[in-house]
Amino acid sequence: MNEMPHIDKAAEMTDSKISAKQVQVFYGDIHAIKDVDIEINPRSVTSFIGPSGCGKSTFLRCLNRMNDTIDVCRVEGTILIDSEDIYDPKVDPVQLRAKVGMVFQKPNPFPKSIYDNIAYGPRIHGLAANKTAMDEIVTSSLQRAGLWEEVKDRLSEPGTGLSGGQQQRLCIARAIAVNPEVILMDEPCSALDPIATAKVEELIDELRENFTIVIVTHSMQQAARVSQRTAFFHLGILVEEGPTQDIFTNPTDKRTQDYITGRFG
Amino acid sequence: MAEHTVKAYDEELTALAGRIAEMGGLAETTVSNSVTALVTQDLDLARATIEQDARLDELFQEIEMGIVEIIARRQPMGRDLREIVAAGRISNDLERTGDLAKNVAKRVIAIDSDLTSKKLAIGVEHMTELTLSQLKKVLDAYTQRDAPAAADVRERDREVDAIYTSLFRELLTYMMEDPRSISQCAHLLFCAKNIERIGDHATNIAESVYYMVTGERLGDERQKIDETGVVVK
Ligand SMILES: Nc1ncnc2c1ncn2[C@@H]1O[C@H](COP(=O)(O)OP(=O)(O)O)[C@@H](O)[C@H]1O
Ligand SMILES: [Mg+2]
Numbered sequence: 333m334n335e336m337p338h339i340d341k342a343a344e345m346t347d348s349k350i351s352a353k354q355v356q357v358f359y360g361d362i363h364a365i366k367d368v369d370i371e372i373n374p375r376s377v378t379s380f381i382g383p384s385g386c387g388k389s390t391f392l393r394c395l396n397r398m399n400d401t402i403d404v405c406r407v408e409g410t411i412l413i414d415s416e417d418i419y420d421p422k423v424d425p426v427q428l429r430a431k432v433g434m435v436f437q438k439p440n441p442f443p444k445s446i447y448d449n450i451a452y453g454p455r456i457h458g459l460a461a462n463k464t465a466m467d468e469i470v471t472s473s474l475q476r477a478g479l480w481e482e483v484k485d486r487l488s489e490p491g492t493g494l495s496g497g498q499q500q501r502l503c504i505a506r507a508i509a510v511n512p513e514v515i516l517m518d519e520p521c522s523a524l525d526p527i528a529t530a531k532v533e534e535l536i537d538e539l540r541e542n543f544t545i546v547i548v549t550h551s552m553q554q555a556a557r558v559s560q561r562t563a564f565f566h567l568g569i570l571v572e573e574g575p576t577q578d579i580f581t582n583p584t585d586k587r588t589q590d591y592i593t594g595r596f597g
Numbered sequence: 598m599a600e601h602t603v604k605a606y607d608e609e610l611t612a613l614a615g616r617i618a619e620m621g622g623l624a625e626t627t628v629s630n631s632v633t634a635l636v637t638q639d640l641d642l643a644r645a646t647i648e649q650d651a652r653l654d655e656l657f658q659e660i661e662m663g664i665v666e667i668i669a670r671r672q673p674m675g676r677d678l679r680e681i682v683a684a685g686r687i688s689n690d691l692e693r694t695g696d697l698a699k700n701v702a703k704r705v706i707a708i709d710s711d712l713t714s715k716k717l718a719i720g721v722e723h724m725t726e727l728t729l730s731q732l733k734k735v736l737d738a739y740t741q742r743d744a745p746a747a748a749d750v751r752e753r754d755r756e757v758d759a760i761y762t763s764l765f766r767e768l769l770t771y772m773m774e775d776p777r778s779i780s781q782c783a784h785l786l787f788c789a790k791n792i793e794r795i796g797d798h799a800t801n802i803a804e805s806v807y808y809m810v811t812g813e814r815l816g817d818e819r820q821k822i823d824e825t826g827v828v829v830k
Contacts, residue, residue: 553672580674582812592674594606595599 349374349514349544350395355409357390357399357568364390366568368409372561377536377545379555379576382565383596388548391565392516395546396432397425413514430457433507437519439499441491441506446483449491449502450474453510469509477505478535497528501535508539515539517547521554533558552592556580564588606671613663613684614740617691620656621736624691624698625729627653628795631701632725635708635788636718643705646698653695660688676812683809687739690798690805694732697791697798704784714771714778717764717785724760724792731757731799739806747806748815750799757796764789 348371357365365387372378380388390399397418399405411418418428430453441449450470451460460466470487474480479501483494491502500520507515517536521529536545536558549555555562556576563573564583572585583589590596601607627649634642664685667673673681712718731750738746765786772782807815 552674556674581678583675589675590599593677594601594603594671594674596602 347374348372349413350546351410351412351415352394353410353412355391355394355407355411357387357394357408358406359402360404364568365394368570370563370570370573372544372546374544375540375542376561377540377547377559378561378563379559380546380548380563380565381550381552381555381591382571383591384550386565387568388565389518391570392518392546392548395514395516396429396434398429398434400425430510431512432514432516433510433512435500435503435507435515435517435520438523439496439503441494441499441502443490443492445488446474446491446494446502447487449506450509453506457510459510473505473509474502476508476539477501478531478538479505495528497524497531500524500528500532504532504535504539508543512543514544514546517545519548519550522550529554552580564591566591603671606667606677609663609667609671610677610680613660613667613681616656616660616663617684617687618736618740620653620660620688620691621732621739623649623653623656624694625732625736627695627698628725628732628792629729631698631705632722632788632792634702634705636712636722638705638708638711640706640709643702646702650695650699650702653692657688657692660684676809679809679812683739683805686805687802690801694795694798697795701788701791704788708781708784710781712781712785717767717771717782720760720764720767721785721789721792724757724764724789727760728757728792728796728799731796732802735799735802735806738803739809742806742810744807744810747803747810750803751807751815754796754800757793761789761793 350370350372352368352370352372355365355368356363368391380392382388393399394407394411395413395418397407399407407419413432417423418432442452444452447470450473451466454460454466454469460469471480471484474483479498482498483502491499494502500523504515504520521532524532533554536547539545540560547555547558559576561574562576562579564571564579564585564587566587572579572583572588574584579588580592583592627646630642630646630649633639634646664681667681671677731753735747735750737743738750768782768786768789772779804815807813
């Protein structure tokens, strides 16, 4: 719409899936996240990189209010998902976490069958009307997580019996099962071997067609491979954020340059 | 710039830059010798030049192996990545420069007679001087990490192109006046074309240096106009 160029900026902002403004996180007296502003694009992968302890996981956990579960933790600022303030008292954190799923560093399947691992979330949220519907959800979630062919004949076996890489894809399937819009991943491959890592990365690339993905990774090569945008954190500050290619070939900030080239002193 | 946490990485990058500098120096001598051999009809120098090119090929391969190793071991990022990409491109341009100089040297042996026109030889020599100064400047820009100097080199490639065009016209008139000179003139024409191509490689190097230093590409405004196409018509 050319006649209203002055609203372009606003239009651009409502285009982002997640919009964080002036976010602060405190653990008691520790100021772990400082003045973070970031816009996260829908249906794409954004990665958070930075030295350990810089606050990547802390900030990631703000996006589905996982920090609520930590007593000493206090979050300030605004985080909008689809223009809705997720810290609004009216928001139910359980509903929020169905919309914004999470995959952790260590694969953590429930000590249940493969089938029940997937069915667990949909059951809680009442997503399946009957057994057939539930079967359908389990099948399609495993298919979307690229695990179906490997497990279709042993759905009743325990999820913990799968290999590390398969367990992680099972956790991704579990996250997908409740129809989330955003999937947060905190170093999802750090416990996996290179082949299993490649499979998860391949999966992430497929998933971005339908989901907004935010991934914390300590591997810059992984960030370069899987994400469209990259954000670099340092000492609780978001130093630089931009198209992944720019961050890795021509970063603006000296701290980013030093970090990605392995010159952090 | 600060050093890498892994010291050996710094050493590998320094060694790589050193090899490029060595290749650059050698490429300059090869070009200069080939044209001296041409204008003085020095067959021994021509043969020596042909041999010199082998060393350039060797260096090129060493550099390529070095680059593959650094990429495999260090997964370079940011400026390091640009540095390594630039080193690969530059060594490629220098290797091609050596090939073109070698080709000039081979033609010296093929001509194997005094040049009929001193004036033409001077033209080629002049063009070579300019090209060599371009090559030297761009190699300095590489060692100094000097982006503006690199941009300047690319700008000045027009001058080399202009001399080539005028030499081309002149050679045409010679050939029309005296068909017995055609064989020699054709060789000279190829030599001039080779030098002009070397100028293009210097331009490529300038673009690589500029990208390496700034992370930006030099704009596309410089258009290559080969006017010799118009003359033939
Ligand atoms: N549960 C917690 N209680 C107290 N401090 C914490 C807690 N979790 C993280 N921190 C602190 O917050 C900072 C950021 O940690 P974190 O977000 O885990 O960093 P990263 O994921 O980048 O390694 C660190 O200084 C860390 O010690
Ligand atoms: Mg972490």
